[in-house]
Amino acid sequence: MPLDRILQSIRAVATIFALAFAVTSVAANTDVDLSERQKAEYDYAYTLGVQAVVYGWAPVMMDVARVLQTSVDSPTNNGQAPINQLGPITRLWDYRDQSYATPNNDTLYIQGWADLEEEPLVLYVPKIEDRYWIQQILDMYTESVVDLTGATVGDGDEYFVLAKRGYEGPIPDDLSVYYSNTRYIWLAGRLGVSTPEDQEAAREVQKLFRLMSLSSYPDGGEQPEPLVSNGAPTVSFPSGLDWFKRLDDVLEANPLPEAAAMTDQFAFIGIGSDDADVIDLSNTRKSALKAAFQDGFSIVADTAKFTGTPVNGWNWEYEAGRYGNNFLLRSAVNMNSVGLNSPERAMYPKRFVDDQGQQLNGNNAYEITFPPDMPVRGDVGGFWSMTMYDDTDRFMVENEIDRYKIGTTTQGLQRNGDGSLTIFISKDRPNDAKRLANWLPAPDGNFMLQIRLYEPQDNVISGDFELPQLNRVEP
Numbered sequence: 001m002p003l004d005r006i007l008q009s010i011r012a013v014a015t016i017f018a019l020a021f022a023v024t025s026v027a028a029n030t031d032v033d034l035s036e037r038q039k040a041e042y043d044y045a046y047t048l049g050v051q052a053v054v055y056g057w058a059p060v061m062m063d064v065a066r067v068l069q070t071s072v073d074s075p076t077n078n079g080q081a082p083i084n085q086l087g088p089i090t091r092l093w094d095y096r097d098q099s100y101a102t103p104n105n106d107t108l109y110i111q112g113w114a115d116l117e118e119e120p121l122v123l124y125v126p127k128i129e130d131r132y133w134i135q136q137i138l139d140m141y142t143e144s145v146v147d148l149t150g151a152t153v154g155d156g157d158e159y160f161v162l163a164k165r166g167y168e169g170p171i172p173d174d175l176s177v178y179y180s181n182t183r184y185i186w187l188a189g190r191l192g193v194s195t196p197e198d199q200e201a202a203r204e205v206q207k208l209f210r211l212m213s214l215s216s217y218p219d220g221g222e223q224p225e226p227l228v229s230n231g232a233p234t235v236s237f238p239s240g241l242d243w244f245k246r247l248d249d250v251l252e253a254n255p256l257p258e259a260a261a262m263t264d265q266f267a268f269i270g271i272g273s274d275d276a277d278v279i280d281l282s283n284t285r286k287s288a289l290k291a292a293f294q295d296g297f298s299i300v301a302d303t304a305k306f307t308g309t310p311v312n313g314w315n316w317e318y319e320a321g322r323y324g325n326n327f328l329l330r331s332a333v334n335m336n337s338v339g340l341n342s343p344e345r346a347m348y349p350k351r352f353v354d355d356q357g358q359q360l361n362g363n364n365a366y367e368i369t370f371p372p373d374m375p376v377r378g379d380v381g382g383f384w385s386m387t388m389y390d391d392t393d394r395f396m397v398e399n400e401i402d403r404y405k406i407g408t409t410t411q412g413l414q415r416n417g418d419g420s421l422t423i424f425i426s427k428d429r430p431n432d433a434k435r436l437a438n439w440l441p442a443p444d445g446n447f448m449l450q451i452r453l454y455e456p457q458d459n460v461i462s463g464d465f466e467l468p469q470l471n472r473v474e475p
Contacts, residue, residue, distance in 0.1 A: 038284050045285040048269050049244070049292025050299065055262060056247040057300050057331035058142045060238070061338050063250045065100055066113045066140075066184060068233050078229040079111050084121060084213070086112040088206045088226055092193060094396050094404050098234050101394035102337040102348075102450055105404040106385050107132070107190035108199065110206045117183040120163035122175070122217045123148075125156040126208035132192030132381030132454055133205075134346075137162065138339050139182040140254040142330060144321035146178040147345045151380040151455055159218060172217070182254035187211070188339055192381055192454070194409050240290050245278045247271055262327075303332035305352055312469045313357075314349040314451070318461075336394065337450070343461050350450040352391055354472045360391070360449070362427030362442030365475040368468055372419030374408070375457035375465050382455030383408035386423065391446040399441035400429065406440050407452075413438055425449075426475060 069087065072080045079099070081087030089109035097103055114121050125135060125148060133156070135148040148160060161177040162185065171177050189209065191202045212220030238246045248271040251263055263272055269289060270278035278289070307329060308315035321342035323330035333340055337348055352360055360366070368386075376382035385407030388397050396404045406413070406423050414437040415421050424435040427442045451467065459465045 041282070041284050042288045045269050045281075045288035046292045048265055049289045050296045051262070052244065052247060052266050052269065052271060053293060053296025054299060054331055055259075055327045056250065057296075058334040058338075059140050059250045059254065060243065060246050061100070061334055062138075062140050062142060062184075062186065063246065064235060064237055065338065066186070068099065068235060069111070070113050071233075072227075075224060075226045076229040077226040078233065079109050080229070080233060081112050084112070084114050084211065086110055086187070086189075086209055086211050086221075086223055088203070088223070090203055090206070090226070091199065094402070095398040098393070098395050100235060100338045101335065102387070102389055103396070104190075104385070104452060105387055105396065106383070106407070106409070106452065106454070107192050108202050108206060110135075110189035110191065110209050112187045112211055114162065114185050114187060114211065115183055116162060116164035116167075116180060116185065118213075119169070120161050120167060120171070120177070120214040122212050122214055122221070123160045123162060123187065124208075124210040124212070124218075124221065125153075125158055125160070126205060127155055127157040128191075128205060129155050130381070131202070131205070132383060133190065134341070135187060135189040135209075136339070136341055136345070137178065137180075138186045138188065138321070139180045140184050140186075140250065141182065141256065141323075142321065142334055142339055143181060143323065144342050145180045145185060147342060149345060149380070149455070151345070151377065161214065169214075171214075181256060184254060186339060192383065195411065240293050241278055241286060243293055244269065244271060244289055248277060300328070300331045300335055303328055304335040307332040307336070308349075309463065311349075311463075311466050313351045313353055313355065314467045315351065316347065316349045316463070318343055318463065320348070343456070345455065347453040347456050347460055348450055349453075349467060350448055351470060352446075352448045355469050356472065358472070360442075360447050360470075362444050362447060365424070365426040365428075365473050366470050367422055367424055367473045368470045369416070369420050369422040370468060372415075372421075374453070375460050376408075376453055377455040377457055380455050382453075382457075384451065384453050385409070386440070386449055386451045388425075388440055388442060389448050389450060390443050391448040394448070397441065397443040397447065401439070401441060403439070403441060406438070425470075428475060430475070 069080050070083045075081035075087045077090040079087045079089040092105050093103045137145040159175050161175045163179050164183055165179045165181050193199050193202050210221030267273040270276055270281050308317045320340035374384045376384050385405040387405040414434045423438050423440055425440045425442050427444050430436050
């Protein structure tokens with residue numbers, strides 16, 4: 001869904017003020033003619049529709065991913081698996097993989113979607129030494145349930161219980177239990193890969209993870225050999241009235257009582273209503289929702305470009321995974337990168353512009369020089385990378401040298417005399433030997449960059465560390 005259709009978000013704000021006048025007029029004058037009543041109906045439905053998009057963008061994205069990733073009968077090597085099973089991604093993802101925005105090119109995934117409605121599940125994490133790993137567990141609103149990592153729970157060989165909030169049944173005394181606000185959860189596991197040759201060893205670790213029902217603990221959940229897939233499934237994201245219908249389904253399956261003051265209002269537009277759903281609305285309300293979807297999307301997309309704390313052109317997200325009632329931030333962050341980690345586990349500064357504030361474009365050339373020691377915790381497997389994405393869909397970019405990121409694990413780089421690293425960025429292959437060694441290919445058009453700092457040091461989390469500026473240079 002292209003971002004170049006961004007509209008002025010002020011329209012939504014102006015409508016709120018118009019709404020107050022329109023509703024007051026209707027309430028005061030029961031003889032108002034039909035056209036005025038239709039306008040009031042339209043304005044109110046439009047306003048609620050914009051609010052619904054801002055509120056619901058992230059959970060709808062999650063639900064689209066859930067259905068897509070579980071639409072198989074057996075686990076496959078592209079990460080798909082039936083509900084309550086794990087699916088391994090057995091190679092590093094690249095430009096071919098378009099299941100969700102900004103996938104990484106640093107780790108193998110071991111992921112799954114789980115339904116906690118009937119009973120809790122138990123996740124077994126095998127022994128993992130000398131390798132970055134995380135089992136990031138998110139609810140359907142992308143709030144962090146728990147981050148199981150080497151930094152938080154050690155080297156694994158342990159069972160963990162995952163339960164829905166309110167579960168009061170028995171739990172084995174020696175197991176830790178973590179509660180989700182929603183029945184569905186996403187287990188987004190990752191295993192660091194240091195070299196191309198290291199992938200085989202990482203795949204062996206992948207096979208040892210197990211996910212089982214509490215009733216089948218401790219022996220259940222052994223992974224079958226995954227079926228071979230030709231690539232990652234492609235997302236088909238709903239729009240217009242279909243999007244609002246999808247939101248209705250998501251909220252019904254994953255209600256949040258603490259959000260009822262917001263979501264109860266959506267009954268007027270067929271969401272959470274016992275009387276009618278979206279397809280039964282009047283034509284006036286349907287027209288309002290179609291406009292609201294476009295403008296709500298534009299508000300989220302515009303915010304996504306500028307969300308976070310800007311430093312030297314990089315936008316840092318210090319509230320990821322803990323959004324509370326900041327629904328616009330939640331939607332914007334997840335439009336950029338669905339299911340972002342909490343800052344303690346990883347930071348994902350991104351940028352769309354150069355040192356002059358101009359949109360990054362592959363027809364230009366850029367350089368950035370990183371310090372010799374990037375602030376990551378090597379003692380728990382921490383490392384860093386910078387990945388290239390197109391700025392429309394946030395997918396990796398096909399290129400002639402099959403390089404999608406540069407970072408700790410990139411081989412063949414040429415460092416400066418002081419140990420710093422200067423990366424050259426352009427769509428055109430450089431002639432200079434050092435630039436070629438450190439070249440990160442760009443697309444023929446606009447792009448964005450995202451840095452990943454896995455297991456960042458404290459000065460990153462506190463905001464004291466600053467990334468260097470990205471400068472436009474002569475090719």
